[in-house]
Amino acid sequence: MFSPEELRIPVHGDVRRDADVELLQRFAASVQERSRRMAGFPVNLEFDYGPLAPFLSMHLNNAGSPEQESEYGLDTKPFEQAVTAFFVELSGGSPDTVFGHLAHGGTEANLFAVYVARERYPDGVLFASREAHYSVPKIAKLLRMPHVAVDVDEHGVMDLDALGREIGGRGEPAIVVATVGTTGRGAVDDIPGIRRAASDAGVDEVFVHSDAAFGGPLAEFGQPRRPWSFPDGADSVSISGHKIIGSPLPSSVILVREVDADAIRRPGVAVGSDDDTIGGSRDALSPLLLWYALRELGRDGLAGRVRRCLEVTGHAVRRLAEAGLNPTRFPGGNVVLFDRPGDEVMSAWHLLDVDGRAHLSVMPHVTTDLVDQLCAEVTGRRT
Ligand SMILES: *Cc1c(COP(=O)(O)O)cnc(C)c1O
16 A cells, blocks of 8 residues: 555655654554454454553563563563463463463464473474464474474364374374464364373373463363363463454463473573563563453453354354355354355455365454355355
8 A cells, every 4th residue: 555665764864744644544544444354363353452552652671581570670570470360370270380471472482382391301392283373383493393293183183193103103202282273273182182192102201282372262261161271281371462352462471380481591681580581672562451451351251252252153154054155163163164255355354265265263353243244245246
């Protein structure tokens, strides 16, 4: 919508504040218009952080450990701790034995989890399903770890027989990334089953990371509840802030065992605080955003939001079936795949293409009306 010329930063600063504010307003209006039909990406758009606007005029920085003030002194670490404590409780962890912080997004959260796992098991092999997030092979490369992509069953869930064979065949410690809600199909890997498969294969040194970026709250509050958290056998858990909760910035909470964090912590080197995160300077705005959203919602509000998403997903499956579009859904999930419409509809609705099918993600801003409108546009343009 803008040419590079229009956006180019001049050599000599040019005071055209009014024109630039007007340009940004046009951009905002266009993003708002295009967001109206957002049905493909697993991000919630139902939020308003207007009251937090004053924080755009200050620099807060959560450099270093979430649990200690740095020399910089202006931070939102108490809010970060409150948000982390909420997720520790949600994922059944004990505040005394779980260490957490906010990371920039699901990728950094996965990197931190696999990093502490690799420190615990330096010869560990990284296992994840073929449908795990694309950050996993990248992390294996960054950490120079052997990586095995494990086959999935017909629903997109990690195949436990295949996993057992791979683990047994290697005989090395196993670091397994279990995906709780795959980006493609919303499939949930079976964490207790992963532990059994490893132990049946004769390997006791096992670290399981639950990548619940997208599906943690769905697994916890869906019917039936699905195993995904610490009591279910996870050693670490990550949940995104910009997905089911919703935020203008990407963020993710990462929770690991305190003993694993102790092993990577370097005391005092991060502007006067311990260094036990990947980032140095860390985003201090996301803790405020998430704290504000979660204070409004509470645990019950989050549960209600998940239930509404699942109801709307049921509606979407019925409507798409009536329209003859062959919807499929991972049981209890909020992702629906259906016959791919033309490019114009795919792009207007921001739909992803998953193996030649269209991918609808029913996030909190997706209402039954929006689903009906999508169905009308898909069928209208097909005939
Ligand atoms: C979204 C997602 C991630 C990565 O999150 P980013 O914030 O995009 O880095 C990781 N895993 C799963 C399962 C996801 O859905």
